Structures are given as C-alpha cells and as structure tokens.
Amino acid sequence: MKTNVIIIGGGAAGFFAAVNMAEFNPYLQVTILEKGSRVLEKVKVSGGGRCNVTHACFEPKELVKFYPRGQKELLGPFHQFMTGDTMEWFETRGVELKIEEDGRVFPVSNSSQSIIDCLENHAKRLGVKVKLNTKVASIEAFGETFHIKTDKELFIADKLLIATGSNTKIWDLASQLGHHIINPVPSLFTFKIKASLIENLPGVSVPTATVSIPETKLESSGPVLITHWGLSGPAILKLSAIAAIHFAEKNYQLQVQVNWLSKSYEKVFEEVLHCKREFSKRQIGLKSVFEQIPNRLWQNFISVSGINSELRWADVNNKDLENLVQLMTQSVFLVDGKTTFKEEFVTAGGIDLKEIDFKRFESKIHPNLYFAGETLNIDAVTGGFNFQNAWTGGYIAARAIAEV
Numbered sequence: 001m002k003t004n005v006i007i008i009g010g011g012a013a014g015f016f017a018a019v020n021m022a023e024f025n026p027y028l029q030v031t032i033l034e035k036g037s038r039v040l041e042k043v044k045v046s047g048g049g050r051c052n053v054t055h056a057c058f059e060p061k062e063l064v065k066f067y068p069r070g071q072k073e074l075l076g077p078f079h080q081f082m083t084g085d086t087m088e089w090f091e092t093r094g095v096e097l098k099i100e101e102d103g104r105v106f107p108v109s110n111s112s113q114s115i116i117d118c119l120e121n122h123a124k125r126l127g128v129k130v131k132l133n134t135k136v137a138s139i140e141a142f143g144e145t146f147h148i149k150t151d152k153e154l155f156i157a158d159k160l161l162i163a164t165g166s167n168t169k170i171w172d173l174a175s176q177l178g179h180h181i182i183n184p185v186p187s188l189f190t191f192k193i194k195a196s197l198i199e200n201l202p203g204v205s206v207p208t209a210t211v212s213i214p215e216t217k218l219e220s221s222g223p224v225l226i227t228h229w230g231l232s233g234p235a236i237l238k239l240s241a242i243a244a245i246h247f248a249e250k251n252y253q254l255q256v257q258v259n260w261l262s263k264s265y266e267k268v269f270e271e272v273l274h275c276k277r278e279f280s281k282r283q284i285g286l287k288s289v290f291e292q293i294p295n296r297l298w299q300n301f302i303s304v305s306g307i308n309s310e311l312r313w314a315d316v317n318n319k320d321l322e323n324l325v326q327l328m329t330q331s332v333f334l335v336d337g338k339t340t341f342k343e344e345f346v347t348a349g350g351i352d353l354k355e356i357d358f359k360r361f362e363s364k365i366h367p368n369l370y371f372a373g374e375t376l377n378i379d380a381v382t383g384g385f386n387f388q389n390a391w392t393g394g395y396i397a398a399r400a401i402a403e404v
Helices: 012-024 042-047 061-068 070-079 084-093 112-127 168-174 234-242 246-248 265-280 295-304 318-329 384-403
Strands: 002-008 030-033 097-099 104-107 129-131 134-141 145-150 154-162 181-187 190-193 205-212 219-226 231-233 253-259 331-336 339-342 346-349 370-371
Touching: 002 012, 002 070, 002 145, 002 318, 012 030, 012 112, 012 384, 030 154, 061 070, 061 384, 070 384, 084 104, 084 384, 134 168, 154 384, 168 181, 168 346, 181 234, 181 246, 190 234, 190 331, 205 234, 219 234, 231 234, 231 331, 234 246, 265 318, 295 318, 318 331, 370 384
Parallel strands: 002 030, 002 154, 030 129, 154 370
Antiparallel strands: 097 104, 134 145, 145 154, 181 346, 190 231, 190 339, 205 219, 205 253, 219 231, 253 331
C-alpha cells in the first residue's frame, strides 16, 4: 500500500502528530500502525486513569529542568510548542482542563477518556487511518521513500514518523537505518527498603522531605510516601529519574539518605531543645512536635533512637536528642531493588539525540525520517512532563511533515 505518511506507534506522540499533520495538510494520506489492540493505552492509565495531560510551568527555561535527559535539546522546541499551547489545543477542541495545586493539569472530567475521545474523533474526521494489531517486521530506506513491512502487508511511504516509546524491536530497526541507541534503563520507580524506622507505616507521608544519594550531588525534594515495600512519592520518583543511570550501574543496591524535614541538623536540634523547655512535663512519645511529621512516624523516631516514649521531655538527655535529630535529618536506608511506578512507566535511553534535528524532529541520517516521544533518549520526572515531550515532538514533526 502506497501512502504519504506512515506513523509507527499509536500512543500520545504518534496520535497527536497524525491529527496535527492532517489538520495542517488535509491532502496528506496518514496511516498509524499500532501493534496493540487499542491506541493511546498509556494515556488511558496515566494519572490513575485521569490523564496528567501536562504541567502548569510556562517558562521554557524552567520547564526543561524537569528533563534529566533532553534538557538542552528541548529548549528550542518548547519555544515553538509547550504547556500553554497544549492546554489551548485541547480546550479549543472541547476538552476542559484544570490545574491542580501541585501544578499538574487534568481534564475537568477527571477521565483520560476525554483526551482519548478528542484525539480519536479528530483523527476519524480528518481521515487518518489506524491499523491495529499490526507488528512492524522491517523498515528499509529506498532513496527518499520507506518500505515498512508488517505481519500483514507492505507499506510504501514518502515520510516515516517513529513514535513507539520504549520498544526494543523498533530501536533495533532504527539502528539498522544507522541510528545509535542509548541503552535503555528504567526511570520513575519506587525504592524497595526494609528498615525498622518505616516498618508498619504504609500510607504515612511527609510533605517536604529531601532524598539524596550519599557521596553524590544527586538529590530531590518533595513529598515522600511510606509503602508496604519501602519508599515512594514525588521526591522518590524524581530522584529515580535524575539518578536512573546511577541506580542501574549499582544494580539498584545502594544507600539513600532522607532528611524528613528538609532542614539542617543544627536548626532541628535548636527546635528540639526549645521543645524540651516548652513541653518539659509532657511525655516525649505522646505527640509529634513537628507539623510535617505524623504521630506514627514520630513514635518510630523515638523508638529507633532508643528513647523510652514515656519519658518526659525534661528527662531526656541531650545525647538521646542528638540521635533523634540525626535520624530525622540523616536517615540512611539501603535500597534493595525497585518496583515500577505503574501510572507512568518511563525509560531513560533511546535514539541518540545528537542524530536529531530538533527544529523538525527529523533524522540527520535519513531525510523524511522523524522521531517523537519516548523513543528518543528523553525522559522526565513525574507530573505530566513526559506527555508534554510527546505533544511537543508530535506537533513539531507534524508541521515539518505537512510542510507548513
């Protein structure tokens, strides 16, 4: 089958590109090849089924800081199409959006189906063809056209956009076309930790902790959630993205340090001495004296520090208080493996960014070959940023392909 454009991958980047190029140039014949039985699967499950469309960060120089890989390369593209443009794009096509307190953007409907319906309906109206359950077996470049062989038929396309996310099979085919692949490693994962301090506390969270890897400059701040298997929450996920390669090199066996209050040891010790004077007659284990530290975690701090919880504040010696403060500001845990953050499974690695012209998201090796989304060596922390990379790459590639 001969066509103008083949898009491999029916996810966020591929579908967004298809709709936009068909809008830019209604005469283009656009076909999406999707290996699964449904398109936009990741969109469906993201954000707990609500779809975290993007993030309310409207300065390109600030936005790129959320991308451990792709920070330099995305600065130019974000000047062309970024978060505000994404919001306007969906809202002008009937999807109302809202910004939540933490900056994440969701449909007002609280359902990812709003985004899926919008994209599918526009694709259908614009005549975009979607071939489901279609696995690509080979890609060959013949002059300036591409022969894409699937398990069902041969497609001949003038232009090819690869938007398959973390698909090793397609990366292999891209490498046969001359592209280098940066080895993929997981990003956005939670930490498996067994430690008495966090034992029996699943569901307890702290709003402003700082998590770091000792003897490195790798750290992140934000909420930390204690789970049945260890630690999760935004600060953990952010560190997993920033330090994805470091974690992989250490085989996910390494120490992390948590400062539960994001304050210096000296500052917290000063506050604890004040509490000793202020609450001298109160039992130390009765109630947390720090607003950020829930009572159950406070009781574990007291227990692990070796302090009798029934002692009055006035009777606790300074050495024990030093141990308590040390634990609150410098808890060291051994990470013994990882678990996938199912809402937003992301991989660091992919097509080498040096081989891409980011003004067009076009290959520097093959004219008329384009890449968008996570198939590139770009990944972000959690919060809608990975989708923004998909929307931006899809939009710019679409404009280049449609030649507008």
